[in-house]
Amino acid sequence: MKRIIKKVAVLGSGVMGSRIACHFANIGVQVLLLDIVPKELTPDEEKKGLTLESKAVRNRIVNGSLDAAIKSNPSPLYRKSDARLIQTGNFEDNMKDIATADWTIEVVVENLKIKKLVYDQVEQHRKPGTLITSNTSGIPIHLMLEGRSDDFRKHFCGTHFFNPPRYLKLLEIIPTPETDPAVVDFLMHYGDLYLGKTTVLAKDTPAFIANRVGIYAIMQGLQVMNKLGLNVDEVDRISGPIIGRPKSATFRTLDVVGLDTLANVANGLYQTGDKDESRELFQLPGYLQKMVENKWLGDKTGQGFYKKTKDASGKTEILTLDLNTLEYGPKQRAKFQSLEVLKPIEDLKKRVKAFSKQTDKAAQFFNESLYGLFQYVSNRIPEISDELYRIDDAMRAGFGWELGPFEYWDGIGAREGVQRMIEAGYEPARWVEEMLEHGKESFYVVENGQRRYYDIQSKEYKTIPGAENFIILDNLRGNNVIWKNTGATITDLGDGILNVEFHTKMNTMGGDVIQALNKGIELAEKDFRGMVVGNQGANFSAGANVGLIYMYALDQDYDELNMIIRQFQNTMMRMRYSAIPVVGAPHGLTLGGGCELNLHVDHIQAAAETYMGLVEFGVGLIPGGGGTKEMTLRAADMYADGDIELNDLKNVFLNIGMAKVSTSAKEAIDLGYMRASDGISINSNRQIADAKAQAILLAEAGYTKPVQRTNIKVQGRSALGMFLTGANAMMTGRYMSEHDLKISQKLAYVMCGGDLSAPTEVSEQYLLDLEREAFLSLTGERKTLERIQSILTTGKPLRN
Numbered sequence: 001m002k003r004i005i006k007k008v009a010v011l012g013s014g015v016m017g018s019r020i021a022c023h024f025a026n027i028g029v030q031v032l033l034l035d036i037v038p039k040e041l042t043p044d045e046e047k048k049g050l051t052l053e054s055k056a057v058r059n060r061i062v063n064g065s066l067d068a069a070i071k072s073n074p075s076p077l078y079r080k081s082d083a084r085l086i087q088t089g090n091f092e093d094n095m096k097d098i099a100t101a102d103w104t105i106e107v108v109v110e111n112l113k114i115k116k117l118v119y120d121q122v123e124q125h126r127k128p129g130t131l132i133t134s135n136t137s138g139i140p141i142h143l144m145l146e147g148r149s150d151d152f153r154k155h156f157c158g159t160h161f162f163n164p165p166r167y168l169k170l171l172e173i174i175p176t177p178e179t180d181p182a183v184v185d186f187l188m189h190y191g192d193l194y195l196g197k198t199t200v201l202a203k204d205t206p207a208f209i210a211n212r213v214g215i216y217a218i219m220q221g222l223q224v225m226n227k228l229g230l231n232v233d234e235v236d237r238i239s240g241p242i243i244g245r246p247k248s249a250t251f252r253t254l255d256v257v258g259l260d261t262l263a264n265v266a267n268g269l270y271q272t273g274d275k276d277e278s279r280e281l282f283q284l285p286g287y288l289q290k291m292v293e294n295k296w297l298g299d300k301t302g303q304g305f306y307k308k309t310k311d312a313s314g315k316t317e318i319l320t321l322d323l324n325t326l327e328y329g330p331k332q333r334a335k336f337q338s339l340e341v342l343k344p345i346e347d348l349k350k351r352v353k354a355f356s357k358q359t360d361k362a363a364q365f366f367n368e369s370l371y372g373l374f375q376y377v378s379n380r381i382p383e384i385s386d387e388l389y390r391i392d393d394a395m396r397a398g399f400g401w402e403l404g405p406f407e408y409w410d411g412i413g414a415r416e417g418v419q420r421m422i423e424a425g426y427e428p429a430r431w432v433e434e435m436l437e438h439g440k441e442s443f444y445v446v447e448n449g450q451r452r453y454y455d456i457q458s459k460e461y462k463t464i465p466g467a468e469n470f471i472i473l474d475n476l477r478g479n480n481v482i483w484k485n486t487g488a489t490i491t492d493l494g495d496g497i498l499n500v501e502f503h504t505k506m507n508t509m510g511g512d513v514i515q516a517l518n519k520g521i522e523l524a525e526k527d528f529r530g531m532v533v534g535n536q537g538a539n540f541s542a543g544a545n546v547g548l549i550y551m552y553a554l555d556q557d558y559d560e561l562n563m564i565i566r567q568f569q570n571t572m573m574r575m576r577y578s579a580i581p582v583v584g585a586p587h588g589l590t591l592g593g594g595c596e597l598n599l600h601v602d603h604i605q606a607a608a609e610t611y612m613g614l615v616e617f618g619v620g621l622i623p624g625g626g627g628t629k630e631m632t633l634r635a636a637d638m639y640a641d642g643d644i645e646l647n648d649l650k651n652v653f654l655n656i657g658m659a660k661v662s663t664s665a666k667e668a669i670d671l672g673y674m675r676a677s678d679g680i681s682i683n684s685n686r687q688i689a690d691a692k693a694q695a696i697l698l699a700e701a702g703y704t705k706p707v708q709r710t711n712i713k714v715q716g717r718s719a720l721g722m723f724l725t726g727a728n729a730m731m732t733g734r735y736m737s738e739h740d741l742k743i744s745q746k747l748a749y750v751m752c753g754g755d756l757s758a759p760t761e762v763s764e765q766y767l768l769d770l771e772r773e774a775f776l777s778l779t780g781e782r783k784t785l786e787r788i789q790s791i792l793t794t795g796k797p798l799r800n
Contacts, residue, residue: 413441577708709764
């Protein structure tokens with residue numbers, strides 16, 4: 001049966017329900033969001049003369065929840081206008097409307113009795129054959145089937161989203177023995193392709209996979225922390241980005257999630273863990289029990305392991321909890337010699353290996369935490385999963401780890417890890433020793449560009465199902481690199497398509513990257529049929545290397561600066577006017593020069609989470625790598641007859657002048673950085689493969705080298721006067737500084753085509769020359785240099 005999801009009903013509009021509804025709206029699906037009817041009026045409703053029968057009252061809870069979600073930051077929506085796809089209602093008046101839904105998701109309170117009452121209503125109105133799933137994080141899925149019809153049982157499954165659903169990629173699919181296998185296959189595929197999730201098949205065991213392993217890792221860490229006498233600040237320093245974990249590390253994460261949530265899951269694992277060898281670990285330490293009793297639950301109550309306060313001068317200060325005294329004190333900068341050794345090591349697996357060989361307290365904490373984790377996850381197979389890769393997938397997607405447990409183990413070395421954990425008093429599951437006895441020295445191998453995992457049943461390596469849909473650049477480094485320098489690598493993706501990947505700090509664009517882009521075009525025009533510019537780092541590119549600009553500007557070496565800017569512009573133009581199609585694959589931060597590059601490619605295949613913008617104003621400059629030219633061109637093309645309205649030009653001017661950055665790829669389209677014809681990969685794991693497919697599509701459609709434009713209509717003095725008047729008014733009203741006024745004047749001059757007496761058609765090169773001249777002149781300004789210096793030293797622009 002072909003299954004199409006046109007409408008989803010979400011039952012329960014709390015934090016999870018409202019945000020699940022928003023994420024379905026993100027992908028263009030209609031949503032019916034329902035919740036309970038209030039039992040009494042609010043004072044405000046009484047004043048308005050409303051009754052419990054008034055629609056506004058009956059839908060108050062659901063509308064309030066949705067409104068709070070839409071206003072929350074970070075937003076659960078790619079763009080606010082997508083909220084129009086969400087229709088609200090209540091269980092009493094609108095449960096009948098779920099008959100029009102293809103998928104009903106229950107997200108009510110974690111109480112089995114209440115869930116069963118909701119399912120009684122669902123059975124009355126749900127259309128047979130449609131999906132029905134629960135977002136429970138703790139209640140066994142099979143218990144929800146009692147009293148249900150055969151059709152309900154066949155189409156019922158657990159679908160555990162992680163909060164916030166837009167940003168956390170994990171979706172656990174938990175079938176019961178009665179779930180139709182076709183339903184499971186559909187949900188695994190739909191979650192991956194349409195919702196952008198890492199879909200992990202989990203068994204119906206306590207806390208499923210991610211929370212089971214994640215809560216163990218936290219509780220084990222607390223135990224090791226106590227054993228070594230470490231404090232909160234020290235543990236968060238050790239367990240954060242330095243080992244491939246989120247910035248929030250351990251205790252900041254708990255404050256965000258809520259200590260009540262940790263307590264509920266840990267208590268649940270203790271109560272149901274009669275077969276878990278680590279059951280005793282899930283008992284809450286005394287200080288955690290006391291914090292829960294005191295309602296020190298983290299961000300939701302204003303204090304947890306950390307507390308935000310103000311000092312005597314009114315400055316915000318973060319205090320840290322002393323777990324021995326339960327008193328707050330000043331946050332301390334934790335220092336360990338081993339962490340200093342790790343700083344220069346960029347490759348995470350090499351960093352893990354190096355860290356494991358250190359001997360100070362930080363390394364002891366790291367090692368013992370991992371040894372316990374290795375023992376635990378090896379013992380959970382086949383209890384929670386038959387395949388080890390699912391555990392790694394769950395931890396990366398659900399907890400934001402860069403490496404899963406078995407990947408950490410490979411980082412240390414499987415055999416060495418076993419030896420060292422045994423010496424420390426931990427014991428791996430027997431299957432790990434059997435793996436080593438059979439000559440298999442790692443949990444993963446890469447063969448012919450494909451990653452394979454060790455399968456316990458067959459004792460052989462197997463390809464991860466669905467891996468053929470992804471291109472992982474790391475897996476191609478062995479045999480597919482055809483050129484590289486210190487800042488970039490050119491890789492053969494197969495089928496005649498090259499990929500240029502940056503690997504500078506923050507993927508900033510300097511001489512090495514420019515060289516690689518030109519080399520990629522040269523190689524592709526000679527022996528290939530298309531090129532992708534993409535990477536799988538945290539961000540596509542934070543922009544041009546401003547440190548280089550600062551150095552030459554400080555030395556007043558304007559000839560060299562002029563050459564560098566011209567070279568950057570020429571490279572961007574080569575992206576546009578090459579003989580082969582070029583596809584950009586932006587994701588994460590795509591700022592300044594990174595944005596300019598994507599403005600010049602033939603097609604953009606963006607990740608949904610792409611934060612794109614021309615931010616040069618923040619450092620006292622205008623976009624100088626073709627960005628100002630390109631946005632002026634796009635404004636001129638907004639109308640088919642070539643006439644440009646000043647309002648459209650003004651909007652583009654303000655986007656650049658306010659350094660607007662999109663909060664998603666969809667918003668990048670609204671801001672004009674992407675075109676409506678550009679593509680969006682909801683699942684970022686698919687992005688490089690999608691970009692490659694677009695390059696092939698363009699090539700096979702008979703790609704022809706474009707001709708540079710000479711017919712860009714600019715407005716001259718009529719628009720220039722408008723911009724200059726507006727900018728002066730802003731400065732007079734103290735909304736901008738004198739230096740901001742100067743930058744605005746330069747930007748206006750370029751976008752209007754200079755001081756022309758009438759609207760005129762000009763060439764791209766004409767605008768590029770104006771842009772470069774304006775950029776160069778601003779590098780000579782003291783205020784610009786101060787702003788760049790501030791960026792380089794503090795990471796923040798100086799407002800002057």
